[in-house]
Amino acid sequence: xxxxxxxxxxxxxxxxxxxxxxxxxxxxxxxxxxxxxxxxxxxxxxxxxxxxxxxxxxxxxxxxxxxxxxxxxxxxxxxxxxxxxxxxxxxxxxxxxxxxxxxxxxxxxxxxxxxxxxxxxxxxxxxxxxxxxxxxxxxxxxxxxxxxxxxxxxxxxxxxxxxxxxxxxxxxxxxxxxxxxxxxxxxxxxxxxxxxxxxxxxxxxxxxxxxxxxxxxxxxxxxxxxxxxxxxxxxxxxxxxxxxxxxxxxxxxxxxxxxxxxxxxxxxxxxxxxxxxxxxxxxxxxxxxxxxxxxxxxxxxxxxxxxxxxxxxxxxxxxxxxxxxxxxxxxxxxxxxxxxxxxxxxxxxxxxxxxxxxxxxxxxxxxxxxxxxxxxxxxxxxxxxxxxxxxxxxxxxxxxxxxxxxxxxxxxxxxxxxxxxxxxxxxxxxxxxxxxxxxxxx
RNA sequence: GUCCCCAUCGUCUAGAGGCCUAGGACACCAGCCUUUCACGUUGGUAACGCGGGUUCGAAUCCCGCUGGGGACGCCA
Numbered sequence: 252x253x254x255x256x257x258x259x260x261x262x263x264x265x266x267x268x269x270x271x272x273x274x275x276x277x278x279x280x281x282x283x284x285x286x287x288x289x290x291x292x293x294x295x296x297x298x299x300x301x302x303x304x305x306x307x308x309x310x311x312x313x314x315x316x317x318x319x320x321x322x323x324x325x326x327x328x329x330x331x332x333x334x335x336x337x338x339x340x341x342x343x344x345x346x347x348x349x350x351x352x353x354x355x356x357x358x359x360x361x362x363x364x365x366x367x368x369x370x371x372x373x374x375x376x377x378x379x380x381x382x383x384x385x386x387x388x389x390x391x392x393x394x395x396x397x398x399x400x401x402x403x404x405x406x407x408x409x410x411x412x413x414x415x416x417x418x419x420x421x422x423x424x425x426x427x428x429x430x431x432x433x434x435x436x437x438x439x440x441x442x443x444x445x446x447x448x449x450x451x452x453x454x455x456x457x458x459x460x461x462x463x464x465x466x467x468x469x470x471x472x473x474x475x476x477x478x479x480x481x482x483x484x485x486x487x488x489x490x491x492x493x494x495x496x497x498x499x500x501x502x503x504x505x506x507x508x509x510x511x512x513x514x515x516x517x518x519x520x521x522x523x524x525x526x527x528x529x530x531x532x533x534x535x536x537x538x539x540x541x542x543x544x545x546x547x548x549x550x551x552x553x554x555x556x557x558x559x560x561x562x563x564x565x566x567x568x569x570x571x572x573x574x575x576x577x578x579x580x581x582x583x584x585x586x587x588x589x590x591x592x593x594x595x596x597x598x599x600x601x602x603x604x605x606x607x608x609x610x611x612x613x614x615x616x617x618x619x620x621x622x623x624x625x626x627x628x629x630x631x632x633x634x635x636x637x638x639x640x641x642x643x644x645x646x647x648x649x650x651x652x653x654x655x656x657x658x659x660x661x662x663x664x665x666x667x668x669x670x671x672x673x674x675x676x677x678x679x680x681x682x683x684x685x686x687x688x689x690x691x692x693x
Numbered sequence: 694g695u696c697c698c699c700a701u702c703g704u705c706u707a708g709a710g711g712c713c714u715a716g717g718a719c720a721c722c723a724g725c726c727u728u729u730c731a732c733g734u735u736g737g738u739a740a741c742g743c744g745g746g747u748u749c750g751a752a753u754c755c756c757g758c759u760g761g762g763g764a765c766g767c768c769a
Contacts, residue, residue: 261769296768352767359765368695369765394767411698420696421765428767435769458697459764482699482762489761524706526718546706547699549762556704559719566731591731641728656728668729 254286256450258312258319259439261293262304265500266311268552269454269484269492272518276481277452278317279519279540282533289446290319294326295438311501315511316533323446325438332433335441335471336395336426344470345426347393348375349386370422371396392429397436397467399423404462409452409479409542416462424463440464444473452479452542481545484521487553504557508576508596510568513561522550529560558594565593578603588674605664606678612687613661620662622648624688630681637673662688 256277260270281288290312294300305324312319339345348371350358359369375396378386386393405415426437433441443451451461458480468475486492504514513529519536520527523544530536568590570583577586578600589602604610614620623644628636641659645651660672663684669675676684686693 259769263769293769299768348767350767355767363694363765366694370695396767414697416697425767430767432767434767439769455698455763457764457769460769480698485762487704491762521705524717527705528718544706548706549699550705553704556719562731592729652728660729666729670730672728 252449253447254281254284254449255289255447256281256286256452257289257291257443257446257448258317259291259293259442260308261296261299261435262301262308263296263299264304265502266308267492267500268514268518271311271315271501271514272481272484272521273453274312274317275315275515275518276542276545279537280450280452280542282537283540286449287320288318289321289323289448291322291442291446292324292326293435293439294324295433295435297326297432300326307502311505314505315501315515321446323442325442328438328442329432331445332438332441333431335437336433339397339426339470340395342470344398345395346376346398346423347378347383348396348425349378349383349391349393350375368420370420373423394425394429395427396423397426397463397470399463399466404465406461406465406475406478408458409450409477410481410545411455411458411479411547414458414461416459418462418466421459421463436460436463437467440467440471443476444468444471448476450477450479452481454483455480456483479542482522482547482549484550484552487551487555489549489551492552506597508593508598509557509561510564510596513557513564516560517552517557521552522546522548527556527560529563562594565596566591573599580607582678584674585678588670588678592668592670602670605666605669606675608683609692610665610683610687611692612663612665612690614688614690615658615661617690619648619650619658620688623659623662624685627681627684627688632677632681634673634677637676640676 258274258277260266260274266274278288280286290309292300292305292308294305336345355371358372362369362372375393376398383393399418399421401418403415403417405413408414424436425434427433442448461478461480465475484492501514505511512532515533515536516530517527519530519540524546525539525544530539570586573586573596574581574583576596581599581603585603585606586599589599592602593599623640626640626643626647628640641655644659645655648655656672657667660669661667663672663676663679665687679687683693
């Protein structure tokens with residue numbers, strides 16, 4: 252049997268770190284097993300789904316290097332779902348419900364206030380044929396629920412081990428809306444069956460769904476896939492992933508100069524027993540991947556950790572990998588000079604301004620800076636200019652160490668820290684250097 | 694409220710009764726290197742949520758408590 256996994260996002264927004272983790276784990280599992288990955292766009296909810304989001308999801312995955320072997324879109328498969336629904340109806344597993352959403356909401360609140368689980372009370376099951384006919388005659392279209400069989404539902408979860416649910420604790424799920432459109436619960440199972448999905452790996456927010464879906468798989472006569480539910484990630488404070496931490500879109504991170512491998516390294520290791528370290532490529536991640544390394548704790552995702560990994564990546568990133576994203580005019584020499592001081596690619600712009608100006612110099616001691624300026628050699632500048640110049644300044648003023656170098660750095664860059672001046676000075680050039688040492692903005 | 698899950702250094706975790714005066718990685722601190730940052734290197738600080746039990750012995754098993762999370766949608 253071919254190992255086949257799927258990543259099934261709903262195109263209701265951009266991909267964020269939480270989504271990507273699901274995509275990555277499925278991708279890694281498929282690759283490790285020599286299997287295939289299906290990208291399925293779960294867009295049965297027409298109101299919330301947007302085609303542009305689907306396109307963006309594909310673009311984001313492609314940028315990350317997470318390719319797929321097959322592609323499907325649920326909105327293309329409505330006829331197939333209708334066929335399955337007809338079968339379920341004739342098998343007596345679907346029953347019509349005429350309650351309005353408001354009515355159901357009220358029932359839930361009532362149950363909750365009485366200390367009862369807010370599951371559907373199956374009132375519709377008690378409707379007589381005459382009552383159903385009457386309701387239908389009034390023009391009320393019913394939603395169709397799947398009648399769950401009572402009893403225990405068990406499966407062996409790749410991450411959680413043996414799991415079991417009592418069907419009595421679950422609500423009969425609506426499978427078809429009054430307008431005839433199937434709900435995710437149904438479409439997902441039909442697709443998993445039709446595309447021969449062998450493993451379903453998703454967040455733990457789906458465990459109860461899995462119990463319901465197992466009955467659906469069995470009812471539809473198909474093989475039940477292997478399931479795995481990993482715990483959801485929290486932000487650094489242990490709270491639900493928010494915009495601030497983690498939920499920012501991949502698109503934004505990318506625009507900010509966060510590299511794919513930094514994101515991938517973090518997400519592949521977070522919550523596993525492997526150390527969270529920058530890994531060189533996806534192949535390494537595949538080699539190291541083992542679903543058994545995932546724990547059941549709820550890991551915290553700290554954006555500072557992402558920055559740490561990205562900074563490490565930046566420090567060794569070749570010019571060719573970034574040249575197109577650098578400010579116009581930025582050269583390889585510039586990149587090599589500043590990359591060790593970057594956290595995100597977008598930081599390069601700040602140093603570009605330090606090189607090209609305008610920079611407001613910090614003149615700590617005008618006399619010393621004037622003396623140094625007088626000794627600045629003529630152009631051309633090269634890699635040795637800095638050391639020969641500072642040696643001359645040292646000889647003339649008797650200064651050394653921090654007293655010698657920090658005032659010069661302040662005057663030349665306006666900052667107290669930054670890339671090595673030996674490499675920066677030739678980029679700044681004599682004209683700007685002289686202007687800044689004179690106290691001018693340049 | 695009901696059902697399910699979780700609880701070890703700041704963080705991710707190892708630990709399946711004695712091998713644990715609890716190991717690793719990252720972060721942090723200090724030394725070395727260094728004009729800054731970074732890199733490298735050496736060393737260091739730092740954790741079993743609480744209370745009962747079982748046992749000769751518990752981070753490990755059981756119960757309770759506390760704390761956290763998920764689910765309970767005509768969303769996915």
